[in-house]
Amino acid sequence: MNILVINGPNLNLLGRREPEIYGRGSYEDLCAFLQDYAKERHCGLEILQTNHEGTIIDWLQDRSESVDAFILNPGAFTHYSYAIRDAIKAVPRPVVEVHLSDLSQREPFRRVSVLKDVCAHQIMGKGFQSYSEAIDWLMKGQ
Numbered sequence: 001m002n003i004l005v006i007n008g009p010n011l012n013l014l015g016r017r018e019p020e021i022y023g024r025g026s027y028e029d030l031c032a033f034l035q036d037y038a039k040e041r042h043c044g045l046e047i048l049q050t051n052h053e054g055t056i057i058d059w060l061q062d063r064s065e066s067v068d069a070f071i072l073n074p075g076a077f078t079h080y081s082y083a084i085r086d087a088i089k090a091v092p093r094p095v096v097e098v099h100l101s102d103l104s105q106r107e108p109f110r111r112v113s114v115l116k117d118v119c120a121h122q123i124m125g126k127g128f129q130s131y132s133e134a135i136d137w138l139m140k141g142q
């Protein structure tokens, strides 16, 4: 299985940005953890990050032929991007929505995901493990 992980805005600042919420591990730590995790399971994994909404949409559209599934942390776009929602609906591949923090315990605007019901699955509140659980979920055939 080949999975593309897409990280949205500000996730490149992991470790430096609100560590009490997102943890002390850096973005590089996250990537290394996930690459090791995937390798042990013989899963192909590529990890990308962008601060731009349209780039996320381009990657979903352009890479849907070359990967089996997506893991997406849309950052704050989670809460209002109908454009990303439409893109997820249009791609013929499962998209798992992940979050480091538990959105249900945060500010009211974060408790709403406009993407959740078009994603194959949602995992949140487990730090880096939100992503590794998404790999497991996809690999066990959903």
Ligand code: DQA
Residues within 6 Å of the ligand: 009, 010, 011, 073, 074, 075, 076, 077, 078, 098, 099, 100, 101, 102, 110
């Ligand atoms: C986040 C939660 C979002 O509300 C926030 O805007 C982020 C990170 C998370 O991983 O917990 O950038 O997606």
